[in-house]
Amino acid sequence: MPANLSSMLRSLIKAKQTASLIELRFLEEAARTLPTGSVNGRKPSKPATRVKAHRRTLKCPRCDRRFARPVHLGRHLSATHGRKKKRAA
16 A cells, blocks of 8 residues: 555545535525525425325235235235236236
8 A cells, every 4th residue: 555545545535524614614604695485485385295196005915915006016925925926918
């Protein structure tokens, strides 16, 4: 290992830390200068709540597990019950 490799790595790490601190200060300063409202002038909306797009309607024929997608049911069947789901034609 070259003798100066250790010092080179140390200087790279120090440079990265310095850059990160400068970026953090810049972002904090930018956040202070922005208006508190929304950028487009509308009121901020309520926090988004996660809505399930798919209901678990596919039931495993061998146990009580339910799945939202056929791929998930097929993976469960092959991993848990040792067989693959038949493909629909």
